[in-house]
Amino acid sequence: MTKPQNKQLLSNLPISVVPKLLKFCYILLVVLLYSCGDAKTEKTTEIESTTPATEQTLATDATTKTILCFGxxxxxxxxxxxxxxxxPGILQQKLDSLGLTYTVINSGVSGETTAGGKSRIDWVIKQTPSIFLLELGANDGLRGVALSETSANLQAIIDVVKEKSPNTTIILAGMQLPPNIGLxxxxxxxxxxxxxxEKNSLEFIPFILKDVGGIAALNQxxxxxxxxxxHKILANTVWDVLLPLLKSQK
Known part of the structure; x- marks a missing residue:
């Protein structure tokens, strides 16, 4: 499509739609650029894939409660x-079946490390979610990243959420590594x-892959x-921690 045709297409759209369309294109471009850059440093032994994932940042109005899964x-x-x-999609189904008016935002990016999460949290948290689920760290462990660095990055993410969205409840998802990494x-x-x-008084899931990790029939x-x-079992593990929070927010 030529540039004149692009301009003609935009001019035919309602005025209220154009800013939203431009915002969507900008977010999509950022995600694609970030995913491509991250893929250059991926290793085949990592839990993540070098294939970029689509990050769903759903637009919601100011009255909609959201649960943002950041991982x-x-x-x-x-x-x-x-x-x-x-x-995250299964959590949405559970919420809908109970008539709970929450929107689950899947903000997962394949290939993400805690450093990567730290670099994008500032604009992701603009969603101002009611609940923020932090699921990062596995790639750090499989890369052998210094534990102090992983801890510092997770803390930095938590600090941003607390500062920019102080009413958000944070859930931290714990991760474990296979023993061959080193006891x-x-x-x-x-x-x-x-x-x-414990330091941040967060809601905590000790191991997000509980009853799934290492079981061949439940993995690809x-x-x-x-x-x-x-993923159904994983969703139930998250749900056990999430549901009491939803009840308390009513």
Missing amino acids: DSITAGYGLDDTANAY EYTIKFKQLFIDIA KDGIHPNIQG
Whole structure:
């Protein structure tokens, strides 16, 4: 399409639609550029995929309550035919079935590390969610990132949420690593999530892949990313922590 045709198309749109269309195009461009840049540093042994995920930043009005799931390929639903089958989509189904007026935003990006999350949290948190689920760190562990760096990045993300959206309830999702990474590192890696949750008085999911991690029937062929059945169990694990919060916010 030529530039004159582009201008003609925009001029034919209602005035109220144009800013929204431009905003959507801008967000899409940022996500694509970020995903491509991150893919250059990915390793095949990581829990994430180098394939960019589509980050859903759903537009909601000021009265809509939102639950923002901020994570990596586990949240993004890597490898599923329909990302609605990832745990954020299943949470939305649970909410809808109970008539709870919340919108779940899937802000998962495949290939994400805590450093990557730190770099994008400022504009993501503009959604001002009621509940913010932080699910990051697995890639750090599989890369052997210094635990102090992972901890500092997670704390920085939490600090931004607290500062820019002080009424948001934060849930921290813990992660664990396979023992072949090294016993001392894996023990300390698991503990850092516990320490951060306690330090910040956060709602806490000890292991988001509980009853899923390491079980072949609940994971895709790579043995790492949950399949549809795995995501259903994962959603139930999140739901156990989420539901009491929803009841308290009524």
